[in-house]
Amino acid sequence: MIAKITAKSQVEQLLDQHDTWLFDCDGVLWHGSELLPHALETIELLQKRGKKLIFVTNNSTKSRATYRLKFAKLGFDVSVDDIFCSAYSAAVYLDKVINYPKDKKVLVVGEQGIEDELSALGYSSVMGSDPKFRQDYSEELSATVRRDLEVGCVLAGLDTHINYYKLAYAQAQLEDPETLFLATNIDSTYPSHGRLFPGAGTVIQAVATASRRQPSASLGKPSDTMMDCIKARFEFDPKRAIMVGDRLNTDMAFGRRGGLSTLLVLTGVDTEAAIADSDVKPDFFASKLGDLYELLD
Amino acid sequence: MIAKITAKSQVEQLLDQHDTWLFDCDGVLWHGSELLPHALETIELLQKRGKKLIFVTNNSTKSRATYRLKFAKLGFDVSVDDIFCSAYSAAVYLDKVINYPKDKKVLVVGEQGIEDELSALGYSSVMGSDPKFRQDYSEELSATVRRDLEVGCVLAGLDTHINYYKLAYAQAQLEDPETLFLATNIDSTYPSHGRLFPGAGTVIQAVATASRRQPSASLGKPSDTMMDCIKARFEFDPKRAIMVGDRLNTDMAFGRRGGLSTLLVLTGVDTEAAIADSDVKPDFFASKLGDLYELLD
Structure with a gap:
């Protein structure tokens, strides 16, 4: 009942x-x-x-600290310690659960929040919000796509700046079966402006289809x-x-x-x-x- | 054997x-x-x-006529009539198989080839290669996303200029259960530059995840x-x-x-x-x- x-x-x-x-x-x-x-x-x-x-x-686009500012702006009195976001959960998973080495980088298909939470736990990331990857596709650009040998993990989440170049880069990385594939969360949509917008799952399923792999773990709810x-x-x-x-x-x-x-x-x-x-x-x-x-x- | x-x-x-x-x-x-x-x-x-x-x-990015030029450039003597591409197949499907009305538009998540083949059979399309949709995401832009009431079909294929704005637009269109969802083809990858790149399936699965729908037909091989x-x-x-x-x-x-x-x-x-x-x-x-x-x- x-x-x-x-x-x-x-x-x-x-x-x-x-x-x-x-x-x-x-x-x-x-x-x-x-x-x-x-x-x-x-x-x-x-x-x-x-x-x-x-x-x-x-929401993995913001770190806990940035998310707290959103709470404050809307009038909520909330501490950073009381906020859990999927980006934080992903960083904790790498650090505490699987002991992912600190000298290996993480390729992020996602936004600043993931980079910040990884960095807070001592990890270096590539791609993410780097403007170098916010480029429109061209034949010349696609010829530069290659696997970064310092990367051992692809962590994907919502990326409102997703493009073909980033998808191709993530795919190239995941061609290596030793490279981990993790997702911040699998929500297919999220509500905004009174309707639904594409969620992290949309980006993750694009990466999953291109790489013919599914994430081994999804770290959000x-x-x-x-x-x-x-x-x-x-x-x-x-x-x-x-x-x-x-x-x-x-x-x-x-x-x-x-x-x-x-x-x-x-x-x-x-x-x-x-x-x-x-x-x-x-x-x-x-x-x-x-x-x-x-x-x- | x-x-x-x-x-x-x-x-x-x-x-x-x-x-x-x-x-x-x-x-x-x-x-x-x-x-x-x-x-x-x-x-x-x-x-x-x-x-x-x-x-x-x-390959749905080129029309048959444009594809023929590719054949010619590489030395092949091939006629347009002997070329079948998934964009053409999709246009024929709309016209001959389901009699999709000519006064309804098609929202294209894809490239010029699809637009050209639709146009050759008397259909109008929106989005596709229109530069208006090749914009980086912003809050302001996302507030403009809405369903186009003249559109009755979303046709998705490979789009090397895919972005969040286009995904959100396709999703908004597909919120209407009466709107058809078709795919040119479902290949997850395609070979180029000696490796694999994200194929039409990558784009289609992104749209499918955001809209929580699967294409009712895929018109390629x-x-x-x-x-x-x-x-x-x-x-x-x-x-x-x-x-x-x-x-x-x-x-x-x-x-x-x-x-x-x-x-x-x-x-x-x-x-x-x-x-x-x-x-x-x-x-x-x-x-x-x-x-x-x-x-x-």
């Missing part, structure tokens, strides 16, 4: 039962640069009630690596924690796999109709996060 | 048994702008022997539509025809499905080892097309 949150008593019960609240951001707190109605007030209400809040985003990262930093009882998000196949799956309660909000990707069609069901759903504030108010 | 062509008698037998020869081009006749050894001489030999030659390419196109123009007995190509999953599958003999050459995508791993087996294989000329000489 999936309960829709429509009454004050339900909100009180949610608050009583959960000390730790994990939040997805895009489509839950905001759309692009636009705050969602009463999302800020709901977060402030939870903070006032002494809840531990953790923000878990598959719903991966266990992201959850392990969070659990390693904060001790919390999953039974008294809840994951709030707008996507069934990432946020809700992530919460469930981690043993948390789950709350779907309908301000992002998935609709109420999508719940019926999905294998992954949330415990609760609400029209928007702001309903929690409005119902209590 | 798959016979490797290594003796003059085998070549004579191939010539005796086949009147109609279908050829893939990239990886068989040339690599990019480089002629493969004795490929030209082999084609001339077949022409002298009175064979009917048909060139079947999944190995699709039956391409074969139907060829058979409608030339009457030939498939039992006395042979398909020559460098790919098992497109060329060889295409020949087999059409009831033709098949000859794989190892100058392109697939290797001898790949034959063993593949469900699709050719009847014959040769190190290169030029072996036919060399063995007879």
